[in-house]
Amino acid sequence: MQTTSLPNKQDDFWPDFLRGMKTSLPLLIAFVPFGLLLGSQAVQKGFSIAEVPLLTGLNFAGGSEFAAVGLWSIPPAILLLAGVTFLINSRHILMSAALAPHLRHLPRWKVFLLLFFMCDEVWALTLTDLHARPGRRFSMGFYAGITVCLYLCWVIFTFMGGYSGNLLGDLTRYGVDMAFPAVFIMLLKGMWKGARNALPWCVSLGVAVLVYHFLPGAWYVPAGTLAGILTSLLVVRSI
Amino acid sequence: MILHTPALLAILAMALVTYLTRISGYLLLAGRHLSPRMQAIMDIVPGCVLAAVIAPDFATGHPADLLGLAATILAATRFSLLPTMLCGVITTGILRTILN
Numbered sequence: 081m082q083t084t085s086l087p088n089k090q091d092d093f094w095p096d097f098l099r100g101m102k103t104s105l106p107l108l109i110a111f112v113p114f115g116l117l118l119g120s121q122a123v124q125k126g127f128s129i130a131e132v133p134l135l136t137g138l139n140f141a142g143g144s145e146f147a148a149v150g151l152w153s154i155p156p157a158i159l160l161l162a163g164v165t166f167l168i169n170s171r172h173i174l175m176s177a178a179l180a181p182h183l184r185h186l187p188r189w190k191v192f193l194l195l196f197f198m199c200d201e202v203w204a205l206t207l208t209d210l211h212a213r214p215g216r217r218f219s220m221g222f223y224a225g226i227t228v229c230l231y232l233c234w235v236i237f238t239f240m241g242g243y244s245g246n247l248l249g250d251l252t253r254y255g256v257d258m259a260f261p262a263v264f265i266m267l268l269k270g271m272w273k274g275a276r277n278a279l280p281w282c283v284s285l286g287v288a289v290l291v292y293h294f295l296p297g298a299w300y301v302p303a304g305t306l307a308g309i310l311t312s313l314l315v316v317r318s319i
Numbered sequence: 320m321i322l323h324t325p326a327l328l329a330i331l332a333m334a335l336v337t338y339l340t341r342i343s344g345y346l347l348l349a350g351r352h353l354s355p356r357m358q359a360i361m362d363i364v365p366g367c368v369l370a371a372v373i374a375p376d377f378a379t380g381h382p383a384d385l386l387g388l389a390a391t392i393l394a395a396t397r398f399s400l401l402p403t404m405l406c407g408v409i410t411t412g413i414l415r416t417i418l419n
Contacts, residue, residue, distance in 0.1 A: 134322070266400045
């Protein structure tokens with residue numbers, strides 16, 4: 081008796097790859113200017129031009145990279161940088177946990193490779209896609225498509241930002257920074273399953289705003305998330 | 320094209336920390352079967368993380384930013400990603416010019 085059908089046949093890899101690339105294209109509105117901005121700030125802070133793509137290519141986590149550039153000194157304070165990076169990226173622990181049930185059928189080395197590239201946007205687009213697909217099947221092609229597009233774009237444009245220096249000036253004057261919350265709000269819309277499930281999100285947002293207001297650093301992310309999880313315990317109990 | 324050893328070490332340390340956060344959630348849950356209740360919670364958690372990450376945008380005191388955010392949310396209920404982003408960016412840009 082056949083219990084499961086074979087997931088991810090070779091022949092839907094390339095169509096899904098193209099679909100992933102197409103899905104990630106709008107995000108370049110945010111990735112290109114912010115990549116240029118990060119690169120130019122990094123060079124002004126004392127990064128060499130070769131170190132910029134190394135930072136962005138090995139981390140691939142925009143939030144912690146901006147923080148690292150802000151805290152950069154010569155010589156760099158390694159423990160401080162590592163600590164802040166952990167604080168900002170600790171959300172990835174929960175993100176990869178949420179993805180874990182869908183990666184069960186894959187060999188570990190493949191998962192370890194995939195997770196290297198799991199930035200916020202890659203993760204969120206993948207999860208949204210999973211929820212839209214019958215049987216919630218993970219698509220390797222889709223994941224690879226988004227990753228290739230976003231990763232190359234990020235590394236190339238941060239490098240170009242470092243190479244060309246401060247060409248753009250202060251982007252936030254023009255509202256480009258609104259592109260990021262716009263992406264995240266769209267992703268939340270994709271995960272929308274009724275107001276009841278959204279209550280923990282609102283609690284998470286509210287607590288995070290308060291913590292951000294009163295505590296320095298990136299504590300608002302774990303604090304808000306924790307409050308949201310506690311609320312979801314109550315919501316799920318009453319289902 | 321120069322690499323300095325202290326900078327290289329700092330970058331590698333950050334890269335290692337980032338990678339560990341990305342695999343640890345998977346390692347914690349891989350091979351475990353989640354109860355339906357746990358599964359329901361795991362469906363809600365990602366949204367909590369996303370909401371917390373954008374909190375600084377909501378914590379701003381500038382009316383232009385808050386109105387821009389409201390316009391973005393309104394656009395998100397009707398449009399797909401690209402028009403929503405454009406709507407948010409352009410509205411915020413115009414509001415900042417007018418209100419500041």
